[in-house]
Structure formats: C-alpha cells, structure tokens
Amino acid sequence: MEILAVEGLSVRLTSHPGQPTILEDVGLTVSPGEVLGIVGESGSGKSMLALSIMGLLPPALAMSASRMSLLGHELAGEPREAWRTHRGRDVAMIFQEPMTSLNPVMRVGTQIEEVLRWRGGMRGGAARRRALELLEQVEIPSPRSRLGAYPHELSGGMRQRVMIAIALAANPRLLIADEPSTALDVTVQAQLLDLLRGLRRDAGLSLILITHDLGVIAEIADRVMVLYAGRVAETAPVRTLFDAPAHPYTQVLLASIPDITIRRPRLATIPGTVPAAGNMPQGCRFAPRCSYRHVLCERAPPALRPLSAEHEAACLRPFGELPA
Amino acid sequence: MSGVVSGEVLIEARGVRKHYPMRGGLGSATMVRAVDGVDLQIRKGETLGLVGESGCGKSTLGRLFLRLIEPTDGAILHKGTDLTDLGRRELRVRRRDLQIIFQDPFGSLNPRKTVGAIIAEAYAIHRLGSRAERARWLGETLDLVALPREAAHRYPHEFSGGQRQRIGIARALALKPEFVVCDEAVSALDVSVQSQIINLMQDLQQGLGLTYLFISHNLAVVRHISTRIAVMYLGRIVELAEADALFARPAHPYTRALLSAVPVPHPDRPRNRHVLPGDVPSATAVPKGCRFAPRCRFAEGRCGETDPPLSRLQDGSMVACLLAADGTLPPSGEVV
Numbered sequence: 001m002e003i004l005a006v007e008g009l010s011v012r013l014t015s016h017p018g019q020p021t022i023l024e025d026v027g028l029t030v031s032p033g034e035v036l037g038i039v040g041e042s043g044s045g046k047s048m049l050a051l052s053i054m055g056l057l058p059p060a061l062a063m064s065a066s067r068m069s070l071l072g073h074e075l076a077g078e079p080r081e082a083w084r085t086h087r088g089r090d091v092a093m094i095f096q097e098p099m100t101s102l103n104p105v106m107r108v109g110t111q112i113e114e115v116l117r118w119r120g121g122m123r124g125g126a127a128r129r130r131a132l133e134l135l136e137q138v139e140i141p142s143p144r145s146r147l148g149a150y151p152h153e154l155s156g157g158m159r160q161r162v163m164i165a166i167a168l169a170a171n172p173r174l175l176i177a178d179e180p181s182t183a184l185d186v187t188v189q190a191q192l193l194d195l196l197r198g199l200r201r202d203a204g205l206s207l208i209l210i211t212h213d214l215g216v217i218a219e220i221a222d223r224v225m226v227l228y229a230g231r232v233a234e235t236a237p238v239r240t241l242f243d244a245p246a247h248p249y250t251q252v253l254l255a256s257i258p259d260i261t262i263r264r265p266r267l268a269t270i271p272g273t274v275p276a277a278g279n280m281p282q283g284c285r286f287a288p289r290c291s292y293r294h295v296l297c298e299r300a301p302p303a304l305r306p307l308s309a310e311h312e313a314a315c316l317r318p319f320g321e322l323p324a
Numbered sequence: 325m326s327g328v329v330s331g332e333v334l335i336e337a338r339g340v341r342k343h344y345p346m347r348g349g350l351g352s353a354t355m356v357r358a359v360d361g362v363d364l365q366i367r368k369g370e371t372l373g374l375v376g377e378s379g380c381g382k383s384t385l386g387r388l389f390l391r392l393i394e395p396t397d398g399a400i401l402h403k404g405t406d407l408t409d410l411g412r413r414e415l416r417v418r419r420r421d422l423q424i425i426f427q428d429p430f431g432s433l434n435p436r437k438t439v440g441a442i443i444a445e446a447y448a449i450h451r452l453g454s455r456a457e458r459a460r461w462l463g464e465t466l467d468l469v470a471l472p473r474e475a476a477h478r479y480p481h482e483f484s485g486g487q488r489q490r491i492g493i494a495r496a497l498a499l500k501p502e503f504v505v506c507d508e509a510v511s512a513l514d515v516s517v518q519s520q521i522i523n524l525m526q527d528l529q530q531g532l533g534l535t536y537l538f539i540s541h542n543l544a545v546v547r548h549i550s551t552r553i554a555v556m557y558l559g560r561i562v563e564l565a566e567a568d569a570l571f572a573r574p575a576h577p578y579t580r581a582l583l584s585a586v587p588v589p590h591p592d593r594p595r596n597r598h599v600l601p602g603d604v605p606s607a608t609a610v611p612k613g614c615r616f617a618p619r620c621r622f623a624e625g626r627c628g629e630t631d632p633p634l635s636r637l638q639d640g641s642m643v644a645c646l647l648a649a650d651g652t653l654p655p656s657g658e659v660v
Contacts, residue, residue: 041514042485141602155603185377185541187600190585194599212515215544215587242590256519258548260571260586261593266526267519267548273484274514 001072003174003206004030004053004091008066011048011230013277015060020278022048022061023230024301030174033200035207037221037238039214039253043274044227046210050176053208054093055083071173089119092167096179098159102151108135108162109147112169119170134165139195157188164195168203175199176208181216193219214257218242223310226250229274229285232304236311246313249286284315294322334368334535335389335422335503340398342384346608354608358384360559362398363634366503371529371536373550373567375543375582377604381559382539386505389537390422391415402503420450423496425489427508432492433480439491440476446498461498468531469494469524486517490524497528505537510545522549543586547571555579558615559607561634565641573656575643577620580656614646622647622654 011023023045030036040046051057053068055075068076070086095101103111112131116122122130128147135143138161151159160180167175177196181189197220199205209220217224217238224241226233226249234247245251255268272289275281281288283298290297296316304314316322342359359381366372366389376382387393389400391407400407402418410418426432433442443465447458463473469490480488489509496504506525510518526549528534540546546553546567553570555563555578563576574580581600602619605611611618617627627646634642635649647653 041516157603185604186543187377187581187585188603189587190597190599193587213587214515215589218589218591218593219587238591242592253515254589256516257589258519258522258542258544259589260544260547260583261588263548263568267522269520269523270516271520273486273517 001032002029002069003032003034003071004028004208005067005069006053006065007068008064009049009052009068010064011045011052011057012062012064013060014062016278018278019062020280021230022277023052025304026227026230026232027304028225028232028235030206030208032173032206033204035196035200035209035220035222037217037224038208038210038227039212039217039224040210040227041212041274043229043276045230046227047178049227050093050178050208050210053176054087054091055080056087056093088115088172089170090172091174091176092170092172093176093178094160094163094167094180096182098156098163099151101163102159104151106150107147108149108151108154111162112147112166115166115169130169131165134168135162137168137199138162138165139191140165155188156184157191160184160192161195164199168199172205174206174208176210178210179212180209182211182213189216196220214254226253229280230277231285231301232312232314233286234311234313234315235304240308240311244311246307246311246318247286247315248290248292248317252291286315292317292322296322332368333365334403336365336401337362337385337389338399338401339363340385340388340400341396342381342388342393343396356607357559357610358607359388359395360607360610362559362561364554364561364564366535366537367551368502368535369529369533370551371538371549373546373553374537374539374556375541375546375553376556377541377582379604379607380556381607382556383507385556386424386507386537386539389503389505390419390424392424416450420499421502422505423499423501423503424505424507425492425496425509427511430480430485430488430512433488433495435480438477438479439471439483439494442480442491443476443494443498446495450499452499465494465498468497468528484517485513486520489513489517489521493521493524493528497532500532501534503535503537505539507539508541509538511540511542518545525549543583544589555582558605558610560615560644561642562616562644563642564634565639565643569639569641573639573641575637575641575648575653575656576616576645577622577653578616614644616645 007027009026010021012019012021038046052063057063065076071090075082109131113127116127116130140146140161181192221238224238225235228249233249252268252270270289283300284302287293287297302314302316304312306312340362344356346354346356374382388395440462444458444462447453466473471490510521538549550567553567554561557578563579574583581598584598613628613630614632617623632644632646634644636642
C-alpha cells in the first residue's frame with residue numbers, strides 16, 4: 001500500500017479576484033521507503049504542495065482534491081482537524097531555515113520532549129532518554145550536552161539535524177523536506193543528505209524532498225516530479241529523467257545548469273520568466289517560453305499522460321502530436 | 325571561460341589582513357580574523373573564481389580589493405598604485421575602474437529611484453558628461469544588459485529577479501570599469517534565469533575586456549565561468565589553480581573534500597564522496613599550525629606546528645599544505 005496518494009489536487013488563492021490557481025490538478029504517490037523528489041523554480045507551487053499535504057495552508061488558500069490518502073486514511077473532504085491526528089504523527093515536515101521553525105528561547109531537549117509528550121504520551125526520564133536517542137540518531141556530536149543547548153548556540157547544519165530529530169520524535173512514516181539543505185554549505189549539505197539516506201535505509205522512512213537543485217535530486221531521489229507554474233510537467237524514475245527527459249521544460253532545465261564534471265562552452269537559457277499566478281496562459285503554461293510552441297499548445301493545458309510504465313509527461317510533443 | 329587573458333596583473337592583494345574586534349562578555353576583545361594574510365594576483369581579462377564556505381572571508385576579501393573596507397594590514401595594488409595609500413578624492417577617481425555586483429538584486433537597488441536614476445547616479449558622482457551625454461550613455465548601458473530603454477523610467481520593484489540583476493550589472497558597468505567584483509551575483513536566481521545572467525556576464529567580458537573576481541559558494545557555476553580558481557578556508561587561500569586543473573587534480577585536502585561534496589547532476593555519474601566531519605571552526609579561534617589540520621584526514625604531527633605557506637607544485641598550481649608540497653600526500657584518486 002502507498003504511504004501517500006494524492007489525486008486532482010488544486011489550490012486557489014481566494015483573496016484575489018478570479019481566484020487564481022497556485023496548483024492545478026496535481027497527483028502523486030509515495031511508496032514505503034521511497035524518495036520522491038519534487039523539482040521546481042520559484043512560483044512552481046512546490047512549497048504550497050508540501051503545505052497542502054501537511055494541511056498547513058495559510059487561510060487565504062483553499063485546497064481541493066479528489067483523493068488524499070495517507071496510510072489508507074482518506075483525508076480529502078475531511079475537515080482540517082482530521083489532518084491534525086496525522087500531522088506530526090504519520091507525516092512530519094522540515095523547512096529550509098530551521099532557525100525560524102525552532103523556538104529560540106527553549107532548550108533543544110525540551111523542544112524534542114514536547115513532541116514526545118504530545119504525540120507519544122512520554123514524560124520525565126523516558127522522554128529525556130528518547131530525546132537523547134533521537135539526537136544520536138541524527139548524528140549530533142556530543143548529544144548529551146546538546147540537549148541543554150539553545151538553537152542559537154548551534155550551527156546551521158546542527159539546527160537542521162535538531163529539526164529532523166523533532167520530526168522523527170513521533171515516528172512518522174513520511175518526512176517532507178522543503179529545501180532542507182539550501183541554506184547550508186555544500187560540505188554540510190553532503191552530511192545532511194547522508195543522514196536522510198541513512199534514515200530511509202535503516203528506518204524505512206519515505207521521503208518527499210522538495211528542491212530547486214537537480215544535483216540534490218540526482219543524489220537521493222528514486223522518482224522525480226517536475227512542477228512548472230503549478231502544474232506537473234513530467235514525472236519519471238530518476239535515471240529516465242536525466243537520460244531521456246520528455247518535456248521541453250525538463251530538457252532545457254537540465255541543459256541550463258552548470259555541471260561540475262563537464263564544462264560546456266555555453267549554458268542553455270529559457271527566455272522570459274515563470275508566469276505569475278492570475279496571469280497564466282490559457283493553454284500549456286510553459287508554451288510562451290517553449291521553443292517548440294505551436295498553436296495547438298495554446299488551446300488547453302496538455303494532460304499528463306504515460307509515455308511508459310512510470311514515465312509521464314504533460315506535453316503534446318513526445319506523443320508525436322505536434323506537426324513537424 | 326573568458327576573453328583574452330594576458331599575463332599582466334591588473335590588481336593584486338599583498339599580505340592583506342582584515343581583523344575585526346568582537347567584544348566579549350567581560351569587555352575583553354577577541355579578534356575575528358576574517359581575512360588573515362592573503363596574496364592574490366588577478367590578471368587582466370581573466371575571471372578569477374573565489375570559492376569557500378560561509379564565513380571563510382571570501383566576501384570580505386572581495387570588498388578589500390575595492391577598498392570598500394579598510395584592511396588591517398597589507399596592500400592592494402592596482403596598476404602599481406596601493407589603493408590603501410589613496411586619499412578620498414583619488415580613491416573616487418580610481419573607483420571608476422573598480423566596481424561590484426551584489427548578490428541580492430532586491431536589497432541593493434534603491435526602491436525610490438527610477439532605474440535610470442540608479443544607473444546614471446555614477447555620472448553625477450563623478451561629474452561626467454553633459455545632460456545629453458548622460459542620457460546617451462544611459463541608453464547604451466541599458467542596451468548592453470539587454471534591458472529595454474523605457475526601463476529607465478520605471479522602478480526596481482516592477483522588475484523580476486533576473487531583470488533586477490541586469491539593473492545591478494548595468495549600474496556596475498555605467499562607468500566602463502576594468503575590474504568587477506561579482507559577489508554571489510547569480511546565487512539568488514532561479515536556474516533558468518541564472519543561466520541567462522551567466523551568459524550575459526560572459527558576453528560582457530568578451531565585449532568589454534572585463535576582469536572579474538567571481539565570488540560564489542556554487543562550485544559548478546564557478547567552474548563554468550572561471551579561468552583560475554582560488555579556494556579559501558578560514559581567511560586564507562589554500563589552493564590556487566587553473567579551473568580545469570583544480571577539478572581534475574585538486575591538491576589540497578580541503579579542496580578535495582569540498583569538490584567531493586558537490587552533488588553531481590546525474591544519478592550514474594561516479595561519486596568520490598568523502599564527507600568532511602564537523603563544521604568550519606570560528607574565525608575567532610583559528611587553529612595553530614595548518615588551520616585545516618583539525619579536520620584533515622591526512623594531518624600529521626607537523627601540521628599542528630607549522631602554518632604552511634602557499635607553494636608551487638609541478639603543474640603550476642599553488643597549494644598551502646605541507647604534505648602536498650613535499651609530495652607525501654596520497655594522490656586524490658585514492659581518496660574514497
């Protein structure tokens with residue numbers, strides 16, 4: 001059984017005239033122990049997707065979905081309170097900047113114990129012992145003394161480890177990580193990715209990793225979903241995505257990043273910028289920036305269709321439906 | 325990749341230090357050794373990439389090159405003149421040749437000025453040209469960075485991140501400088517926009533014969549754009565080499581660890597991962613001897629005693645490591 005299955009997820013900005021969509025018709029699944037990578041630039045809606053799954057959307061955003069199944073519990077159509085039972089227990093989330101998620105005036109150990117008390121009914125010595133175990137699990141050096149530390153006394157990498165320890169406190173099956181390593185130096189990022197890989201291997205944790213960095217995706221993801229302007233452009237196993245990307249957006253995105261192992265004379269560029277919510281093109285949202293654009297692309301957003309077993313693309317071109 | 329690189333040195337740091345006092349709890353002052361003895365020559369027409377992790381002093385060094393901050397010690401030689409000897413007026417004249425592009429195109433542009441006023445401010449400060457000439461130069465500068473001329477009448481907030489970085493570049497280029505410090509100039513941009521700006525900066529270098537000091541934490545970007553690369557650690561340059569040589573044969577153990585940590589954008593590409601333990605030590609407590617020794621897996625007793633100077637290897641690269649200098653460091657291929 002899937003850990004998470006989402007179908008037909010849309011998010012609207014209700015405070016704006018016309019209620020523009022931030023996300024439109026997004027679907028995804030995560031299997032046990034799987035790492036799903038979600039890639040997108042600013043404005044792709046990738047962070048809103050994470051918040052939708054967590055039931056943490058700001059009030060100005062309204063979500064609808066035909067299916068939102070977490071460990072077999074159907075949550076679509078349920079009130080927000082239904083999420084609260086699962087959030088933090090079955091699914092936990094970590095953010096880019098741990099300093100804004102940690103309580104600055106509370107010791108690290110106390111913050112972990114708080115979750116243990118709320119979620120596991122653990123108290124006193126048992127909670128303290130478990131908190132120590134969690135800090136050991138996230139490989140914090142001298143964990144015993146760190147229990148008494150305040151967040152500002154820790155480095156960025158350490159804080160992110162504390163966030164992971166807090167997220168793990170309730171034994172979730174799924175961890176959603178939104179740009180967890182973006183604010184970190186590259187050597188610290190490598191440590192963090194190793195830790196996430198280890199948690200998946202040893203604890204069978206499933207992971208949704210949201211990032212703009214295709215290098216991070218290549219390091220850790222099993223499957224990848226590419227988001228563009230609130231719609232899914234392509235989903236594929238990680239190797240297929242890098243070897244045979246089908247959507248023109250994925251193709252040019254891969255060609256536009258400098259590669260540390262190959263020196264290209266010149267980088268590919270995508271003209272223009274991501275369209276703003278409320279100003280979306282009628283048809284394919286990438287069409288205005290696409291070099292294969294055709295009048296057919298401007299009629300309606302192309303549906304996400306399977307090219308092979310696990311590979312789907314939302315573009316007419318890979319299906320041979322554009323005149324040459 | 326860069327334009328015509330001559331051997332001629334355009335600007336040079338000699339023994340440059342920048343120490344900041346940091347007040348301790350009991351009134352005692354500890355020193356933050358942000359830049360701690362740097363010698364670095366930048367050649368005319370090249371892009372010198374400067375890499376290192378947060379707090380290594382790379383931005384401070386970039387600002388020292390322009391004398392935007394005063395060095396504690398050392399000299400910045402620009403065409404034979406020490407910038408630290410210049411008075412305010414002389415320095416201002418000199419700054420026409422020396423410019424900077426910042427990371428944050430949102431924070432570094434005055435929101436209450438039009439784009440035209442932001443770019444043309446330089447002409448007023450330097451009292452250059454008539455009104456008509458300034459208008460013509462402004463138009464030409466906007467053309468250079470591929471912004472429409474009507475952009476001059478609009479405000480920064482009306483532009484996207486990539487467009488704003490074009491404005492930042494235009495402002496830096498308004499006076500036709502020779503040397504531009506690019507401090508994380510593309511780091512805040514989305515991937516698709518980042519490549520537009522990198523290509524623009526390369527075109528401008530070719531067309532105008534610019535010399536860049538390109539500071540970034542993004543090693544893939546630095547490799548793409550640089551002629552030579554300097555690696556900084558705790559206020560010092562630990563390695564300096566041609567860009568391709570640095571990536572093919574990283575000599576310093578820190579460079580090796582740094583390069584091995586960069587995610588490779590393909591799942592099947594070989595990984596030579598060596599995860600560096602711990603964090604960068606604080607610049608208030610620089611270790612004795614080699615400053616990297618406490619985290620170095622090859623460190624020997626002598627590394628804790630002797631502060632290694634930057635010495636030249638056979639292939640011409642410079643490295644500050646006792647073992648690399650005397651050939652006893654295992655080759656990088658064996659580092660797994």
